[in-house]
Amino acid sequence: xxxxxxxxxxxxxxxxxxxxxxxNAAEKKLILTGSSTIAPLVSEIxxxxxxxxxxxxxxxxxxxxxxxxxxARRGLADIGxxxxxxxxxxxxxxxxxxxxxxxxxxxNQSNPVASLSDEQVVKIYRGEITNWKEVGGNDAPITxxxxxxxxxxxxxxxxxxxxxxxxxxxxxxxxxNEQGVKTVSGNPNALGYVSIGTAEFDAADGxxxxxxxVGGVEASMANVKSGEFPLSRPLNLxxxxxxxGFASDFIRFASSSKVDDIVxxxxxxxxxx
Amino acid sequence: xxxxxxxxxxxxxxxxxxxxxxxxxAVVALFLVSESVxxxxxxxxxxxxxxxxxxxAPHSGESTFNLxxxxxxxxxxxxxxxxxxxxxxxxxxxFLRFYAPPKLGVIYRKIIELLAGxxxxxxxxxxxxxxxxxxxxxxxxxxxxxxGICILAIMILPTVALxxxxxxxxxxxxxxxxxxxxxxxxxxTIRGVVIPSAKSGLFTAIILQTGRALGETMAVLMVCxxxxxxxxxxxxxxxxxxxxxxxxxxxxLDPHRSALFVSGLLLLTLVAGLVLLADVLSRRYECxx
Numbered sequence: 001x002x003x004x005x006x007x008x009x010x011x012x013x014x015x016x017x018x019x020x021x022x023x024n025a026a027e028k029k030l031i032l033t034g035s036s037t038i039a040p041l042v043s044e045i046x047x048x049x050x051x052x053x054x055x056x057x058x059x060x061x062x063x064x065x066x067x068x069x070x071x072a073r074r075g076l077a078d079i080g081x082x083x084x085x086x087x088x089x090x091x092x093x094x095x096x097x098x099x100x101x102x103x104x105x106x107x108n109q110s111n112p113v114a115s116l117s118d119e120q121v122v123k124i125y126r127g128e129i130t131n132w133k134e135v136g137g138n139d140a141p142i143t144x145x146x147x148x149x150x151x152x153x154x155x156x157x158x159x160x161x162x163x164x165x166x167x168x169x170x171x172x173x174x175x176x177n178e179q180g181v182k183t184v185s186g187n188p189n190a191l192g193y194v195s196i197g198t199a200e201f202d203a204a205d206g207x208x209x210x211x212x213x214v215g216g217v218e219a220s221m222a223n224v225k226s227g228e229f230p231l232s233r234p235l236n237l238x239x240x241x242x243x244x245g246f247a248s249d250f251i252r253f254a255s256s257s258k259v260d261d262i263v264x265x266x267x268x269x270x271x272x273x
Numbered sequence: 274x275x276x277x278x279x280x281x282x283x284x285x286x287x288x289x290x291x292x293x294x295x296x297x298x299a300v301v302a303l304f305l306v307s308e309s310v311x312x313x314x315x316x317x318x319x320x321x322x323x324x325x326x327x328x329x330a331p332h333s334g335e336s337t338f339n340l341x342x343x344x345x346x347x348x349x350x351x352x353x354x355x356x357x358x359x360x361x362x363x364x365x366x367x368f369l370r371f372y373a374p375p376k377l378g379v380i381y382r383k384i385i386e387l388l389a390g391x392x393x394x395x396x397x398x399x400x401x402x403x404x405x406x407x408x409x410x411x412x413x414x415x416x417x418x419x420x421g422i423c424i425l426a427i428m429i430l431p432t433v434a435l436x437x438x439x440x441x442x443x444x445x446x447x448x449x450x451x452x453x454x455x456x457x458x459x460x461x462t463i464r465g466v467v468i469p470s471a472k473s474g475l476f477t478a479i480i481l482q483t484g485r486a487l488g489e490t491m492a493v494l495m496v497c498x499x500x501x502x503x504x505x506x507x508x509x510x511x512x513x514x515x516x517x518x519x520x521x522x523x524x525x526l527d528p529h530r531s532a533l534f535v536s537g538l539l540l541l542t543l544v545a546g547l548v549l550l551a552d553v554l555s556r557r558y559e560c561x562x
Contacts, residue, residue: 036523064524143414148499149330150524166328171414171510173499175520179401186406187415 030246033061034068034081038235044262045254065152072238078247080238083152095236098254099268102196102232103153104219108188109208113137116212122161127169145183145192146170156233157193185209197268225269305538312531327501329529338532342503346511351486353422354429362433370441389431397492400424405496412508416498419507424492429482436481440474473555480551484544490515514540
């Protein structure tokens with residue numbers, strides 16, 4: 001009795017495995033994994049690429065730059081998405097920039113403080129300055145918003161200000177950019193940092209946040225493009241070894257001027273020229 | 274088809290379903306253990322309790338893996354939410370069954386059922402834009418243990434209310450009528466007759482909501498502030514075990530990743546312990562009846 005049922009089950013499993021196998025073989029697939037900053041951009045680029053190359057399917061998965069590096073190395077993905085410069089120990093990978101992104105400090109719109117020096121930012125994040133009045137603002141405690149470990153935004157921020165995550169005295173730790181914008185827009189005394197693309201889009205959309213300049217340079221897409229803005233990063237596609245076939249073709253497509261409009265739509269800065 | 278044959282098919286199907294659901298739990302547990310082993314072996318189980326802090330990512334210099342603040346976070350948020358939601362939920366159920374006029378009762382039950390169906394991320398978002406700023410106006414930074422407790426209490430309240438309502442429903446009508454015949458007041462009936470006989474059901478309600486509170490992730494992640502620390506007051510931010518996994522898993526590499534699986538394993542152990550406790554206690558209640 002028992003045998004008969006397990007046999008049925010086995011048969012069902014086999015058939016379904018066979019069917020999925022066939023479906024997969026019918027079309028070629030390109031897998032990209034990595035940075036959640038780059039993924040929405042690459043998804044849009046992929047849609048256009050699929051239209052131009054019928055029969056090819058581009059699969060985009062997020063998981064952070066660290067995953068992008070790891071998956072490209074292990075061959076789990078054809079291309080990794082990494083939203084920072086490659087580190088020295090990652091020289092086994094090749095990087096191709098498809099756009100640029102900047103990080104900026106944001107405060108609530110009601111906050112009178114117009115700018116913070118690098119030194120002030122460092123002191124605030126170290127917990128040495130804890131009240132806005134010490135930097136020319138209201139008499140109110142500063143709510144320091146930091147990013148969770150492993151995010152490339154956090155790495156870039158810490159590196160730029162020469163901070164260590166252990167010494168940061170944060171009051172709120174957030175995951176993605178939108179959560180950061182919501183936290184700061186809902187708290188008049190919060191200080192946080194997010195991607196300029198997200199911040200500029202939300203600020204233009206009426207969200208009550210203010211973008212602070214960094215090193216005297218106004219936080220804007222234009223200044224990221226010109227390279228003047230100090231807190232910026234490249235959005236890279238990375239591959240292990242010289243890319244071939246579809247991977248190479250896709251990278252060429254993604255860094256060409258054919259996708260400039262998509263890059264701009266997503267509030268990133270094109271690098272095609 | 275003979276009835277005998279239908280029976281056999283039914284039994285076969287039911288057995289398959291039972292095996293599959295049992296297997297899923299076993300596979301999940303096994304997976305958690307196997308993914309945790311590298312961390313338990315490399316880092317050792319003690320460092321999760323004795324390290325100076327939680328800085329698991331290798332780029333931040335020396336990695337440290339103290340899970341204690343997160344365990345405390347999970348337990349305090351859960352305990353606080355339980356303390357708020359249990360009386361409210363029990364009260365709602367009592368009102369629903371013994372005090373509310375029938376029409377109002379129907380509407381009230383629908384409202385509670387609706388509350389039970391709202392996705393947790395909606396609660397989290399609502400908490401982030403209303404509760405957190407409200408608490409911030411009392412005491413900065415707003416995103417805090419208190420915010421987590423409030424949101425979680427609202428989320429588990431319908432579970433308590435509905436399950437205890439169901440427990441009250443199965444109290445034999447003769448008991449209630451007998452109490453009325455003895456001239457007991459409504460409250461005396463509830464306290465002296467209904468609650469004692471519904472005790473094990475009420476207990477189930479509390480256990481169920483505790484399980485949900487322990488495992489809740491999204492809403493808590495959005496309102497708790499997620500700073501890894503043992504809170505000194507309800508206004509300080511905390512990070513729960515679940516929020517820790519959700520925040521860091523997507524970006525974690527070994528041994529950080531493996532350490533997160535250890536926190537998952539810990540969570541599973543907590544819930545398993547809870548189920549066991551519930552079993553022991555409810556058996557004791559049944560014996561005492």
